[in-house]
Amino acid sequence: xxxxxxxxxxxxxxxxxxxxxxxxxxxxxxxxxxxxxxxxxxxxxxxxxxxxxxxxxxxxxxxxxxxxxxxxxxxxxxxxxxxxxxxxxxxxxxxxxxxxxxxxxxxxxxxxxxxxxxxxxxxxxxxxxxxxxxxxxxxxxxxxxxxxxxxxxxxxxxxxxxxxxxxxxxxxxxxxxxxxxxxxxxxxxxxxxxxxxxxxxxxxxxxxxxxxxxxxxxxxxxxxxxxxxxxxxxxxxxxxxxxxxxxxxxxxxxxxxxxxxxxxxxxxxxxxxxxxxxxxxxxxxxxxxxxxxxxxxxxxxxxxx
DNA sequence: AGCACA
Numbered sequence: 001x002x003x004x005x006x007x008x009x010x011x012x013x014x015x016x017x018x019x020x021x022x023x024x025x026x027x028x029x030x031x032x033x034x035x036x037x038x039x040x041x042x043x044x045x046x047x048x049x050x051x052x053x054x055x056x057x058x059x060x061x062x063x064x065x066x067x068x069x070x071x072x073x074x075x076x077x078x079x080x081x082x083x084x085x086x087x088x089x090x091x092x093x094x095x096x097x098x099x100x101x102x103x104x105x106x107x108x109x110x111x112x113x114x115x116x117x118x119x120x121x122x123x124x125x126x127x128x129x130x131x132x133x134x135x136x137x138x139x140x141x142x143x144x145x146x147x148x149x150x151x152x153x154x155x156x157x158x159x160x161x162x163x164x165x166x167x168x169x170x171x172x173x174x175x176x177x178x179x180x181x182x183x184x185x186x187x188x189x190x191x192x193x194x195x196x197x198x199x200x201x202x203x204x205x206x207x208x209x210x211x212x213x214x215x216x217x218x219x220x221x222x223x224x225x226x227x228x229x230x231x232x233x234x235x236x237x238x239x240x241x242x243x244x245x246x247x248x249x250x251x252x253x254x255x256x257x258x259x260x261x262x263x264x265x266x267x268x269x270x271x272x273x274x275x276x277x278x279x280x281x282x283x284x285x286x287x288x289x290x291x292x293x294x295x296x297x298x299x300x301x302x303x304x305x
Numbered sequence: 306a307g308c309a310c311a
Contacts, residue, residue, distance in 0.1 A: 216308090223308055256307045295308060302311045 059109040062137040063116050068092075068100040069130050077102045078174040080119060086111025090174050091141060103141050112136065121276040131276060218267040221295035222274055224260040228284035235282060236260050243276060245269025250299065263299040270294065 065077065077090045086107035094100035106112035113136070120134040216223075224236065233251040240249055245265040252259050264270040279289035 221308095225307055250310070252307095252309060254309090259307060259309090261309065291306080293308090297308075297310095299309080300311060 060136050060140060061106045061109045061112045062140045063104040063106070063112050064135050064137040065102040065104060065119075065132055066099065066135075067124070067130065067132040068094070068102060069125050069128055070094060070098050070100055072100050072102075072124075074174055076124075077104070080104075080122075081115055084111065084115040084118070087115070089141075103137055105141050109136075118275050121272060122278070123276055123280045126280050126282075216294040216296055218271060219294040219296070219298055220264045220266050220270050221297070221299040222262040222264070222270050223293045223295040224262060224290055225257065225293070226285070226288060226291040227258045227260065228282065229258065231258055231282060231284040233260070235284065236262075239277065239280065239282065240273060243269065243273035246273070248299070261295055261299050 063081075065080075068077070072092065072094060074090070074092045077092050081087050081090055081104045084106070088105040088107055090102055090104045092100060092102040104112075104115065106115060116134045116136065119132065121131055122134075124130050124132045222240075227236075231251075233249065236251060237249045240246055240262045243264070246269070247263040247265060249260055249262045252261070262270075262273070264273060274292045274294070277290070278292045281287075281289040
């Protein structure tokens, strides 16, 4: 099975050769950090062949995000997706209806699907009981020229161009191309859930193990920590029992801080619940919200035979 | 930053 596009280097260690053109976008998938990217050309070249990481043009790689509250800010949408590998830009439409919607553009479809699975059903505002619905968009966002860059506070380098405001003033674009932004100075929003942890998984199927946020392998039981001292089993049960496949919840308050174990019927349900409630802020929780992980072993596992 | 119960 020696099918190769190129001759392998003679030594066992060498700098990797240039990948085939179709594979270059996969360089986005890198643990914890974006690979350094060349700065975009100063003039033109937004979506032509001068872009070295240009994805296949025909695949859908834009997400449609519904269920956002009316008062959502472009920053919140940006912060929701910014850490996903392959994130390119987001575009929020708000103001016309009680619910806003947004689009998030990714470098390729696998990246978009991964972000979709990790954010679909996520609680965006616990007090409003507001969870978002994420799907592939019907079509990719038209590659608008990035002149309507949102003046993002952390970037602090570009101003928006006053002569090219978004039509009807209802939209906001955030383009972060070529920026490996590592600042975390404005990710706190009152009563809005913050997306917390993304695994470095490189799976792209619908498999529930995709994007396991911690080190434990997927398990039907979840482990919940970072809870406030005054949290009650009742409060937690109220929150988790709304998730599909919920079976039972047990709180443990003996040691360190209060933790809870939440059992679901299968890994798929627990994964959905994990994605949905990760970082959710309970009335009794500290600012960061609760941390949800797969448990190390399933609750109440016993032999019946 | 913490994983029990059967």
